[in-house]
Amino acid sequence: MIVLRLALQSLRNRWLTAVLTMLAIAVSIMLLLGVEKVRAGARQSFADTISGTDLIVGARSGSIQLLLYAVFRIGNATNNITWPSFQDIAARPEIAWAVPLSLGDSHRGFRVLGTTADYFTHYKYRQAHGLVFSAGKPFSDLFDTVIGADVASALGYRVGDAIIVSHGLGAVSFVEHEDKPFRVCGILEKTGTPVDRTVHVSLEAIEAIHVDWQSGARIPGQSASAAQVREMDLKAKAITAALLGLKSRLATFRLQRAINEYKEEPLSAILPGAALQELWGLVGTAETALKAVSAMVVATALLGMVTMILTTLNERRREMAILRSVGARPRTVLGLLMAEAGVLTLAGIALGVVLLYAALLVLQPYVDRTYGLHLPIELPKAAELGTLAIIGIAGCLAGLLPALRAYHLSLADGMTVRT
């Protein structure tokens, strides 16, 4: 139809402003969908922090606290689990494997985790991804240490370097286990989980650096050299938490109750998945804030479009008067301007979606590598399509404002062709 063609030609006549307006909408759409993707990806990555572990056991506490210190290395345990209790639980018939965790020391701001070599085989993230060594191998000597990818890159460590572990958790510590240096024997691949920021040593090593310590301070006059320590019995007396894998998942709840009701000492067992969900609920406010910000950006882009159409309106009064003179109804003029807004919005949405997928294709490997954030490239979900539809309708409705103004102008101008 000729009127539509002329409307498109009119738009093409103003192509620079039209293209910029469309780009603004496209970028806002890309941001909106991108934020949604990152949010979903972050949520998934978060939920995938630990998998394959059926129960986490610690001293009696809330599930989030236990999850925070055992998995995220945030905060401290209220109490320890005695070694006999751990052995007792690990020996239960339902248990396929049990990995003890001992926390409390640090190395230049990174947490030190005392554990067994089983940790490297049983710790899983993102469904079934296991820990992979980018260099070296698991610890074999008492003073061997395996460091996460972030530790290695932040501190520039390579296999064979010597490191000294500090007592306590501060980034700068005055109490160091300088008499018992460790050697880096392995570096793990980036996982996007707290494992990246952890220094792993053997459970015995934790005991070894504390043999001449008591109540958080060195026993005066007593000092055991590294060589002497090697001769000692380094059986752990207590651990902070334990990861449990079950032979059958069906036993999970039964075992959880058994541990929660454990007679010898007060313990808690949590399901990591459920606790992760609970924890995500706490940070969910940030999600809402992100969504709100990107919605604002879309609104800003639409406002920009309305402004653009409004500013061109005055110079287009002539166009309106000509259309009216050949018999166009004011309604046609109104429709043309709304169509213009609609075309711009739809083109912006289409371009935004294309830009998003292009950006995803280019950035996905980098984001995965650098932030451990996996952004799936998949077709837009129904909810996203719904959002896009709402934005499209909002764009057409936003066009109503300049359209109504043009309508009134064309009525008031009558036959006069304003120059």
Next chain:
Amino acid sequence: MVAATIKSPAELPNVIRMSDVRFTWPGRNAFSLAVDDFSLPAAKRILLIGPSGSGKSTFLSLICGIVAPQTGAIEILGTDITKLPASARDGFRAEHFGIIFQIFNLLPYGTVIDNVLLPLSFAPRRKERATANGTAEAEAVRLLRRLGLEPRLTRGPAAASLSVGQQQRVAAARALIGSPELIVADEPTSALDRNRQAAFLDLLFTEVEDRRATLIMVSHDETLAERFDEVMHLDAIARCGQGEGA
């Protein structure tokens, strides 16, 4: 008040008849126009003399049905357009009027042909007439050629690249296509020099005559009077004022 002698045969019906028309533009300090009793007999060429500020645009807006008076009746070709709903009035204008403005007649980004064909999308009967002997495009090209537009320009690019004289020819073709009964021209030659003015009017007269249409031209230039069948002065027809009533 008819300000000139009637030359046309009395049995022809009136082209325009207005009675007790009162119109005020919306808004404050609005310009208003009043026409008590006026009839324009059917004649081939009618010249309405009106200096600027005499309510010329308002008068044309009223007879073309772009605006409706608050009171009174306006009969065009026997139809009281004040009784028509607004959209029917727009349709009536599309079917029966060809309008040529003083200047800036064309949609500058549109092609010449699209500009000429524009009214046909609002006027089905004009479209029928324009396509009686072929396509509407062919009719537009034929008209443009007869109005003296160089053939290479008819298929040319955007109308904005044409000179003022060429644009007025395109505007005339747009007014004439599909043969509407009334051609209204608002000082169509004021932007042209004397020679071009005469040539343009000659072409316009020929085409209007061929179609047996009525040409109503508005101008402040009384020297054109001798070329018209009928000459009227707008200030004798309409009273205008600022504000209500006038």
